[in-house]
Amino acid sequence: MNKKICVIGLGYIGLPTASLLANRGYKVHGVDVVKTTVDTINLGEIHIVEPELDTFVKSAVNSGNLKASLTPCKADIFILAVPTPFHDGFIPNIDYILSATKSIVPYIEDNNIIILESTSPVGTTNKIEEVFKKDGIDTSKIFIAHCPERVLPGQIMRELVENDRIVGGITLEATQKTVEFYNTFVSGEVLSTDARTAEMAKLTENSFRDTNIAFANELSILCDKFDIDVWELIKLTNRHPRVNILQPSAGVGGHCIAVDPWFIVHAGGEDAKIIRTAREVNSYKTEWAIEKIKNEALVFEKENGRKAKIACMGLAFKPNIDDLRESPALYITKKLIAEGLDILAVEPNIEKFKDFEIIDYKKALEDADIVTFLVAHKEFKGLNIKTNLDFCGVLK
Numbered sequence: 001m002n003k004k005i006c007v008i009g010l011g012y013i014g015l016p017t018a019s020l021l022a023n024r025g026y027k028v029h030g031v032d033v034v035k036t037t038v039d040t041i042n043l044g045e046i047h048i049v050e051p052e053l054d055t056f057v058k059s060a061v062n063s064g065n066l067k068a069s070l071t072p073c074k075a076d077i078f079i080l081a082v083p084t085p086f087h088d089g090f091i092p093n094i095d096y097i098l099s100a101t102k103s104i105v106p107y108i109e110d111n112n113i114i115i116l117e118s119t120s121p122v123g124t125t126n127k128i129e130e131v132f133k134k135d136g137i138d139t140s141k142i143f144i145a146h147c148p149e150r151v152l153p154g155q156i157m158r159e160l161v162e163n164d165r166i167v168g169g170i171t172l173e174a175t176q177k178t179v180e181f182y183n184t185f186v187s188g189e190v191l192s193t194d195a196r197t198a199e200m201a202k203l204t205e206n207s208f209r210d211t212n213i214a215f216a217n218e219l220s221i222l223c224d225k226f227d228i229d230v231w232e233l234i235k236l237t238n239r240h241p242r243v244n245i246l247q248p249s250a251g252v253g254g255h256c257i258a259v260d261p262w263f264i265v266h267a268g269g270e271d272a273k274i275i276r277t278a279r280e281v282n283s284y285k286t287e288w289a290i291e292k293i294k295n296e297a298l299v300f301e302k303e304n305g306r307k308a309k310i311a312c313m314g315l316a317f318k319p320n321i322d323d324l325r326e327s328p329a330l331y332i333t334k335k336l337i338a339e340g341l342d343i344l345a346v347e348p349n350i351e352k353f354k355d356f357e358i359i360d361y362k363k364a365l366e367d368a369d370i371v372t373f374l375v376a377h378k379e380f381k382g383l384n385i386k387t388n389l390d391f392c393g394v395l396k
Contacts, residue, residue, distance in 0.1 A: 004029065006075035006107070008100040010037055010068060012255075012323060013117060013149045014081035015046070016053055016156045022060035024185050029075060030068040031103075041068040049322035049349050052157040072104045077113045077181060080128075081149070083255065084118050090262035092121040101131045108132065110141040113177055117149050119202050119256060121263040125195040129170055143174035146195045147182060148202035153254070153321045164188040168198025206260040207275045212246050213257070214278035217285040220248035224292075231396040250374045250391040251286030251328025253317025258282075258326040286328040289391050290335055293372050296389060297341055300369055307342050311368035313361065314375025314392070315347035322349035329374035344368055348379045 003026060007018040010032040022028040032038050040047045044061040046054050060066035072078075082096040097118055108114070116125050125146040129139050147167045151159040165182050167190055169175030175192050182190045193201070216234070223230035234245045252258045261279050265272045293310065300308035317327035324330050337343050337356060344364040345356050352358060361379055365371060372389035373380060380394045387395070 003027075003076040004074075005077045005079060006031065006072050006104065007079045007081060008072065008104065009080065009082040009096075009118075010041060011081070011083070012048060012050070012153065012156070013151070014079070015041065015048065015057065016050060016151075016160060017079060017081060017117070017149075018066060019053065019056035019060040020157065020160055021185065022063065022065035023056055026065065028060070028066045029073050030066060031070065031072050032068065033070065035070060038068040038070055041066070050156050051154060056157060072107050074107045074109065075112070077115065078104050078108075079115045079117055081117045084120055084124075084259070085255075086259060086262055086266075090266060092263050092266055094120060094124050094127065097124060098127065098131060101128050102135075105132065105135045105137065108137055108142060110138075111143075113143045113145070113174075113181060115178055115181075116144075116146045119148055119206075119260055119263075120146070120199050122196050122199045122203070122267060124199060125168070125170060139170070143169065143171070143177045144195075145169035145174045145178040146198045147178060148198060150202065150205065153318060153323055161185065161187050165190045166193060166198045166201050167191065168193045168195040170195055200264075203260045203264050206257045207264055207278070210252060210257050210261050210282060211274060211278040213249065213252055214281040216246045216248045217251075218281050219245070221285065221288060231393050247393055248391070249285070249328070250289045250332060252282040253325065253327040253329070254323065255325045258317075258328075286331060289328075289374075290332055293332070293336060293370070293389060294339070294341070296370055296372075304369075308369040309342045309344060309367055310336065310370045310372060311344040311346055311359075311361075311364040312336070313346045313364070313371065313373045313380055313394075314377050315345060315353070316349060316375055316377075319376045319392075320349070320378055322347075324350075332374060348377055 005021055005026050006029045007014050008031045010030045018028045018030045037047050044058040046057050080100045082100045085093050087093050129144050132139050145167055150163050165186055167175055167178045179190045179192055220230040237243055261275050265276045297308045312333040315330045316323055333345050344359045346359055346361045346364045371385055371387045373392050373394050376392040376394035
Protein backbone atom coordinates (compact mmCIF):
# COMPACT_ATOMS: atom_id res chain seq x y z
CA MET A 1 0.00 0.00 0.00
CA ASN A 2 1.83 3.12 -1.21
CA LYS A 3 -0.60 5.93 -0.38
CA LYS A 4 0.47 8.44 2.24
CA ILE A 5 -2.05 9.93 4.65
CA CYS A 6 -1.78 13.15 6.62
CA VAL A 7 -4.08 13.32 9.66
CA ILE A 8 -4.62 16.78 11.13
CA GLY A 9 -5.55 16.57 14.81
CA LEU A 10 -4.36 13.72 17.04
CA GLY A 11 -7.09 13.69 19.65
CA TYR A 12 -9.88 11.24 20.44
CA ILE A 13 -10.67 10.61 16.76
CA GLY A 14 -7.51 11.58 14.90
CA LEU A 15 -5.07 9.40 16.85
CA PRO A 16 -7.17 6.21 16.75
CA THR A 17 -7.76 6.75 13.02
CA ALA A 18 -4.09 7.42 12.34
CA SER A 19 -2.91 4.38 14.31
CA LEU A 20 -5.50 2.11 12.68
CA LEU A 21 -4.49 3.20 9.17
CA ALA A 22 -0.80 2.82 9.98
CA ASN A 23 -1.41 -0.72 11.18
CA ARG A 24 -3.23 -1.40 7.91
CA GLY A 25 -0.07 -0.53 5.98
CA TYR A 26 -0.55 3.13 5.15
CA LYS A 27 2.24 5.61 5.77
CA VAL A 28 0.66 8.09 8.17
CA HIS A 29 1.90 11.55 9.09
CA GLY A 30 -0.02 12.81 12.12
CA VAL A 31 -0.17 16.50 12.97
CA ASP A 32 -1.03 18.22 16.24
CA VAL A 33 -0.44 21.73 17.56
CA VAL A 34 0.57 20.48 21.04
CA LYS A 35 4.26 19.55 21.19
CA THR A 36 3.89 17.25 24.21
CA THR A 37 1.23 15.29 22.30
CA VAL A 38 3.53 14.92 19.31
CA ASP A 39 6.46 13.86 21.48
CA THR A 40 4.36 11.34 23.41
CA ILE A 41 3.07 9.68 20.24
CA ASN A 42 6.53 9.48 18.69
CA LEU A 43 7.59 7.50 21.76
CA GLY A 44 4.84 5.01 20.94
CA GLU A 45 2.76 6.19 23.88
CA ILE A 46 -0.68 7.81 24.22
CA HIS A 47 -1.98 10.97 25.88
CA ILE A 48 -5.64 9.88 26.15
CA VAL A 49 -7.45 6.90 27.66
CA GLU A 50 -9.09 4.54 25.17
CA PRO A 51 -9.09 0.72 25.33
CA GLU A 52 -6.59 -0.91 22.93
CA LEU A 53 -5.34 2.44 21.62
CA ASP A 54 -1.98 2.05 23.37
CA THR A 55 -1.34 -1.22 21.56
CA PHE A 56 -2.30 0.25 18.18
CA VAL A 57 -0.11 3.33 18.61
CA LYS A 58 2.91 1.40 19.86
CA SER A 59 2.67 -1.04 16.96
CA ALA A 60 2.15 1.76 14.40
CA VAL A 61 5.13 3.79 15.62
CA ASN A 62 7.42 0.77 15.96
CA SER A 63 6.59 -0.26 12.39
CA GLY A 64 7.67 3.14 11.12
CA ASN A 65 4.26 3.74 9.57
CA LEU A 66 3.16 6.42 12.03
CA LYS A 67 5.05 9.60 12.76
CA ALA A 68 3.74 12.70 14.52
CA SER A 69 4.72 16.28 13.77
CA LEU A 70 3.77 19.88 14.42
CA THR A 71 3.47 20.56 10.70
CA PRO A 72 1.73 18.86 7.74
CA CYS A 73 3.45 17.36 4.72
CA LYS A 74 2.59 16.28 1.18
CA ALA A 75 0.25 13.30 1.07
CA ASP A 76 -2.26 11.53 -1.11
CA ILE A 77 -5.06 11.79 1.44
CA PHE A 78 -5.64 14.47 4.09
CA ILE A 79 -7.98 13.80 7.02
CA LEU A 80 -9.15 16.71 9.17
CA ALA A 81 -10.10 15.57 12.68
CA VAL A 82 -10.13 18.73 14.76
CA PRO A 83 -12.61 20.05 17.38
CA THR A 84 -15.79 21.92 16.47
CA PRO A 85 -16.94 23.69 19.66
CA PHE A 86 -19.36 26.61 19.87
CA HIS A 87 -19.07 30.25 20.86
CA ASP A 88 -21.13 31.82 23.65
CA GLY A 89 -24.77 31.68 22.70
CA PHE A 90 -24.32 28.21 21.17
CA ILE A 91 -23.05 29.59 17.88
CA PRO A 92 -21.01 26.99 15.94
CA ASN A 93 -17.27 27.62 15.81
CA ILE A 94 -15.49 26.12 12.81
CA ASP A 95 -12.28 28.10 13.30
CA TYR A 96 -10.24 24.93 13.95
CA ILE A 97 -11.46 23.40 10.70
CA LEU A 98 -10.65 26.51 8.70
CA SER A 99 -7.24 26.78 10.36
CA ALA A 100 -6.49 23.11 9.64
CA THR A 101 -7.54 23.62 6.03
CA LYS A 102 -5.25 26.61 5.63
CA SER A 103 -2.37 24.64 7.16
CA ILE A 104 -2.48 22.04 4.37
CA VAL A 105 -2.91 24.48 1.47
CA PRO A 106 0.85 24.56 0.66
CA TYR A 107 0.90 20.76 0.38
CA ILE A 108 -2.16 20.16 -1.81
CA GLU A 109 -1.57 18.61 -5.22
CA ASP A 110 -3.81 17.40 -8.04
CA ASN A 111 -5.80 14.23 -7.26
CA ASN A 112 -5.47 14.64 -3.50
CA ILE A 113 -8.41 13.50 -1.38
CA ILE A 114 -9.36 15.83 1.48
CA ILE A 115 -11.72 14.36 4.07
CA LEU A 116 -13.41 16.26 6.87
CA GLU A 117 -14.22 13.87 9.74
CA SER A 118 -15.03 16.54 12.32
CA THR A 119 -18.71 16.84 13.16
CA SER A 120 -19.74 20.07 11.47
CA PRO A 121 -22.62 22.44 10.74
CA VAL A 122 -24.26 21.95 7.37
CA GLY A 123 -22.21 23.70 4.68
CA THR A 124 -18.81 23.36 6.36
CA THR A 125 -17.37 21.04 3.70
CA ASN A 126 -18.22 23.67 1.08
CA LYS A 127 -16.33 26.25 3.17
CA ILE A 128 -13.23 24.05 2.93
CA GLU A 129 -13.55 24.23 -0.83
CA GLU A 130 -13.87 28.03 -0.58
CA VAL A 131 -10.61 28.24 1.41
CA PHE A 132 -8.79 26.28 -1.29
CA LYS A 133 -10.23 28.42 -4.07
CA LYS A 134 -9.18 31.65 -2.32
CA ASP A 135 -5.65 30.29 -2.16
CA GLY A 136 -5.62 29.60 -5.88
CA ILE A 137 -6.14 25.83 -5.78
CA ASP A 138 -8.12 24.39 -8.69
CA THR A 139 -10.71 22.39 -6.72
CA SER A 140 -11.88 20.60 -9.86
CA LYS A 141 -8.64 18.63 -9.68
CA ILE A 142 -8.96 17.52 -6.04
CA PHE A 143 -11.61 15.53 -4.17
CA ILE A 144 -13.24 17.01 -1.06
CA ALA A 145 -15.65 15.01 1.08
CA HIS A 146 -17.19 14.71 4.51
CA CYS A 147 -17.19 11.42 6.41
CA PRO A 148 -18.35 12.07 9.99
CA GLU A 149 -16.95 9.92 12.74
CA ARG A 150 -19.63 7.83 14.48
CA VAL A 151 -17.75 6.02 17.23
CA LEU A 152 -18.47 5.51 20.91
CA PRO A 153 -15.67 6.44 23.33
CA GLY A 154 -14.54 3.28 25.04
CA GLN A 155 -15.13 1.26 21.86
CA ILE A 156 -13.44 3.44 19.26
CA MET A 157 -10.92 0.98 17.88
CA ARG A 158 -13.61 -1.61 17.17
CA GLU A 159 -16.23 0.81 15.88
CA LEU A 160 -13.82 2.56 13.51
CA VAL A 161 -13.80 -0.68 11.56
CA GLU A 162 -17.21 -2.22 12.20
CA ASN A 163 -19.59 0.75 12.01
CA ASP A 164 -21.26 1.81 8.78
CA ARG A 165 -19.88 5.09 7.46
CA ILE A 166 -21.53 7.92 5.53
CA VAL A 167 -19.53 9.67 2.81
CA GLY A 168 -20.68 12.84 1.13
CA GLY A 169 -18.50 14.52 -1.44
CA ILE A 170 -18.58 17.98 -3.00
CA THR A 171 -18.82 16.11 -6.30
CA LEU A 172 -19.93 12.61 -7.27
CA GLU A 173 -16.34 11.71 -8.12
CA ALA A 174 -15.15 12.94 -4.71
CA THR A 175 -17.76 10.73 -3.07
CA GLN A 176 -16.72 7.72 -5.12
CA LYS A 177 -12.99 8.07 -4.45
CA THR A 178 -13.54 8.64 -0.72
CA VAL A 179 -15.83 5.61 -0.50
CA GLU A 180 -13.12 3.52 -2.17
CA PHE A 181 -10.63 4.66 0.46
CA TYR A 182 -12.87 3.80 3.44
CA ASN A 183 -13.65 0.42 1.93
CA THR A 184 -9.98 -0.49 2.37
CA PHE A 185 -10.32 -0.60 6.16
CA VAL A 186 -14.02 -0.44 7.11
CA SER A 187 -15.94 -3.73 7.35
CA GLY A 188 -19.27 -1.96 7.80
CA GLU A 189 -21.13 -0.59 4.80
CA VAL A 190 -19.85 2.70 3.37
CA LEU A 191 -22.87 4.72 2.26
CA SER A 192 -22.79 7.40 -0.44
CA THR A 193 -24.55 10.76 -0.37
CA ASP A 194 -23.70 14.45 -0.83
CA ALA A 195 -21.70 16.58 1.60
CA ARG A 196 -24.62 18.52 3.11
CA THR A 197 -26.63 15.36 3.77
CA ALA A 198 -23.60 13.67 5.37
CA GLU A 199 -23.16 16.70 7.66
CA MET A 200 -26.84 16.70 8.63
CA ALA A 201 -26.85 12.93 9.17
CA LYS A 202 -24.30 13.15 11.98
CA LEU A 203 -26.12 16.05 13.61
CA THR A 204 -29.40 14.15 13.34
CA GLU A 205 -27.96 11.01 14.95
CA ASN A 206 -26.79 12.93 18.00
CA SER A 207 -29.93 15.05 18.22
CA PHE A 208 -32.01 11.87 18.23
CA ARG A 209 -29.94 10.51 21.12
CA ASP A 210 -30.15 13.82 22.97
CA THR A 211 -33.93 13.89 22.64
CA ASN A 212 -34.30 10.36 24.02
CA ILE A 213 -31.96 11.09 26.93
CA ALA A 214 -33.97 14.23 27.68
CA PHE A 215 -37.10 12.09 28.06
CA ALA A 216 -35.31 9.88 30.59
CA ASN A 217 -33.90 12.86 32.47
CA GLU A 218 -37.26 14.60 32.65
CA LEU A 219 -38.80 11.34 33.82
CA SER A 220 -36.22 11.11 36.62
CA ILE A 221 -37.09 14.61 37.82
CA LEU A 222 -40.79 13.74 37.86
CA CYS A 223 -40.13 10.48 39.70
CA ASP A 224 -38.17 12.37 42.34
CA LYS A 225 -41.19 14.62 42.80
CA PHE A 226 -43.58 11.64 42.98
CA ASP A 227 -41.28 9.60 45.30
CA ILE A 228 -40.87 6.83 42.71
CA ASP A 229 -37.66 4.88 41.99
CA VAL A 230 -37.00 5.89 38.38
CA TRP A 231 -34.64 2.98 37.77
CA GLU A 232 -37.29 0.45 38.76
CA LEU A 233 -39.89 2.33 36.73
CA ILE A 234 -37.76 2.26 33.58
CA LYS A 235 -36.92 -1.40 34.05
CA LEU A 236 -40.61 -2.25 34.30
CA THR A 237 -41.69 0.02 31.47
CA ASN A 238 -39.02 -1.33 29.13
CA ARG A 239 -40.63 -4.78 29.39
CA HIS A 240 -43.13 -3.45 26.86
CA PRO A 241 -42.01 -4.81 23.45
CA ARG A 242 -42.04 -1.38 21.80
CA VAL A 243 -40.64 0.77 24.62
CA ASN A 244 -36.94 1.38 25.21
CA ILE A 245 -36.38 4.25 27.62
CA LEU A 246 -32.74 5.21 28.08
CA GLN A 247 -31.02 5.71 31.44
CA PRO A 248 -31.16 9.08 33.25
CA SER A 249 -27.95 10.88 34.12
CA ALA A 250 -26.63 14.09 35.63
CA GLY A 251 -26.82 15.64 32.18
CA VAL A 252 -25.32 15.06 28.76
CA GLY A 253 -21.66 15.59 27.92
CA GLY A 254 -19.08 14.82 25.31
CA HIS A 255 -18.11 16.65 22.17
CA CYS A 256 -21.03 15.25 20.16
CA ILE A 257 -24.41 14.88 21.84
CA ALA A 258 -24.02 17.95 24.06
CA VAL A 259 -22.88 20.13 21.15
CA ASP A 260 -24.24 18.95 17.80
CA PRO A 261 -27.94 19.68 18.39
CA TRP A 262 -27.07 23.36 18.82
CA PHE A 263 -25.70 23.34 15.26
CA ILE A 264 -29.18 22.43 14.04
CA VAL A 265 -30.91 24.87 16.40
CA HIS A 266 -28.63 27.71 15.30
CA ALA A 267 -29.42 27.15 11.63
CA GLY A 268 -33.02 26.00 12.06
CA GLY A 269 -34.21 28.73 14.42
CA GLU A 270 -37.82 28.46 15.57
CA ASP A 271 -38.39 25.35 13.45
CA ALA A 272 -36.06 23.30 15.69
CA LYS A 273 -38.53 23.12 18.58
CA ILE A 274 -38.08 19.57 19.91
CA ILE A 275 -34.31 19.57 19.42
CA ARG A 276 -33.97 22.87 21.31
CA THR A 277 -36.23 21.68 24.14
CA ALA A 278 -34.27 18.45 24.55
CA ARG A 279 -31.04 20.40 24.88
CA GLU A 280 -32.64 22.67 27.49
CA VAL A 281 -34.00 19.72 29.48
CA ASN A 282 -30.62 18.01 29.59
CA SER A 283 -28.87 21.23 30.60
CA TYR A 284 -31.48 21.81 33.29
CA LYS A 285 -30.93 18.29 34.66
CA THR A 286 -27.35 19.26 35.51
CA GLU A 287 -28.48 22.38 37.39
CA TRP A 288 -31.18 20.31 39.11
CA ALA A 289 -28.52 17.85 40.30
CA ILE A 290 -26.47 20.71 41.72
CA GLU A 291 -29.44 21.93 43.73
CA LYS A 292 -30.11 18.42 45.04
CA ILE A 293 -26.52 18.14 46.28
CA LYS A 294 -26.58 21.60 47.86
CA ASN A 295 -29.84 20.85 49.66
CA GLU A 296 -28.41 17.60 51.01
CA ALA A 297 -25.37 19.54 52.24
CA LEU A 298 -27.59 22.11 53.98
CA VAL A 299 -29.51 19.38 55.80
CA PHE A 300 -26.26 17.77 56.95
CA GLU A 301 -24.87 21.09 58.21
CA LYS A 302 -28.04 21.87 60.19
CA GLU A 303 -28.03 18.43 61.78
CA ASN A 304 -24.29 18.21 62.50
CA GLY A 305 -23.16 21.80 62.98
CA ARG A 306 -20.42 21.59 60.34
CA LYS A 307 -19.97 21.55 56.60
CA ALA A 308 -20.32 18.21 54.89
CA LYS A 309 -17.50 16.60 52.96
CA ILE A 310 -19.04 15.67 49.62
CA ALA A 311 -17.54 13.02 47.35
CA CYS A 312 -18.24 13.74 43.69
CA MET A 313 -17.79 10.32 42.12
CA GLY A 314 -16.70 10.71 38.52
CA LEU A 315 -15.70 13.67 36.36
CA ALA A 316 -15.65 12.25 32.82
CA PHE A 317 -18.65 12.70 30.53
CA LYS A 318 -19.34 8.94 30.40
CA PRO A 319 -18.19 5.76 32.16
CA ASN A 320 -14.67 4.30 31.96
CA ILE A 321 -12.94 7.03 29.94
CA ASP A 322 -10.89 10.13 30.78
CA ASP A 323 -12.69 12.49 28.38
CA LEU A 324 -13.84 15.65 30.18
CA ARG A 325 -15.26 17.49 27.18
CA GLU A 326 -18.59 19.14 28.03
CA SER A 327 -18.83 16.85 31.06
CA PRO A 328 -21.81 17.60 33.32
CA ALA A 329 -20.03 15.81 36.18
CA LEU A 330 -17.04 18.13 35.87
CA TYR A 331 -19.34 21.14 35.62
CA ILE A 332 -21.19 20.07 38.77
CA THR A 333 -17.95 19.55 40.69
CA LYS A 334 -16.50 22.90 39.65
CA LYS A 335 -19.74 24.71 40.47
CA LEU A 336 -19.93 23.18 43.94
CA ILE A 337 -16.30 24.08 44.66
CA ALA A 338 -16.88 27.64 43.44
CA GLU A 339 -19.85 27.95 45.81
CA GLY A 340 -17.69 27.01 48.78
CA LEU A 341 -18.70 23.40 49.39
CA ASP A 342 -16.10 20.93 50.67
CA ILE A 343 -15.63 18.62 47.68
CA LEU A 344 -13.66 15.40 47.30
CA ALA A 345 -13.25 15.03 43.53
CA VAL A 346 -12.93 11.45 42.26
CA GLU A 347 -12.00 10.30 38.75
CA PRO A 348 -10.36 6.86 38.46
CA ASN A 349 -9.21 7.52 34.88
CA ILE A 350 -7.25 10.69 35.68
CA GLU A 351 -4.25 11.03 37.99
CA LYS A 352 -3.94 14.81 38.06
CA PHE A 353 -6.16 17.75 37.17
CA LYS A 354 -5.14 21.39 36.87
CA ASP A 355 -8.02 22.93 38.84
CA PHE A 356 -8.22 20.73 41.93
CA GLU A 357 -6.87 17.57 43.56
CA ILE A 358 -8.08 14.17 42.42
CA ILE A 359 -8.82 11.82 45.35
CA ASP A 360 -8.66 8.02 45.25
CA TYR A 361 -12.23 6.75 45.35
CA LYS A 362 -11.64 4.45 48.34
CA LYS A 363 -10.17 7.32 50.35
CA ALA A 364 -13.03 9.60 49.32
CA LEU A 365 -15.60 7.05 50.46
CA GLU A 366 -13.88 6.81 53.86
CA ASP A 367 -13.80 10.58 54.38
CA ALA A 368 -17.08 11.69 52.80
CA ASP A 369 -20.23 12.59 54.68
CA ILE A 370 -22.25 12.67 51.45
CA VAL A 371 -21.52 10.50 48.43
CA THR A 372 -22.91 11.58 45.08
CA PHE A 373 -22.44 9.36 42.03
CA LEU A 374 -22.16 11.37 38.83
CA VAL A 375 -20.60 8.81 36.44
CA ALA A 376 -21.14 5.03 36.41
CA HIS A 377 -17.47 4.02 36.32
CA LYS A 378 -16.76 0.30 36.72
CA GLU A 379 -14.91 0.98 40.00
CA PHE A 380 -18.14 2.19 41.58
CA LYS A 381 -20.32 -0.77 40.67
CA GLY A 382 -21.24 -3.13 43.47
CA LEU A 383 -20.28 -0.73 46.26
CA ASN A 384 -22.38 -1.24 49.37
CA ILE A 385 -23.21 2.37 50.06
CA LYS A 386 -26.50 3.91 51.05
CA THR A 387 -27.06 7.15 49.18
CA ASN A 388 -29.96 8.97 47.62
CA LEU A 389 -27.61 10.90 45.34
CA ASP A 390 -27.00 8.34 42.64
CA PHE A 391 -27.60 10.35 39.45
CA CYS A 392 -26.31 7.64 37.12
CA GLY A 393 -27.83 4.45 38.54
CA VAL A 394 -24.46 2.85 39.23
CA LEU A 395 -25.71 1.26 42.45
CA LYS A 396 -28.82 -0.24 40.83
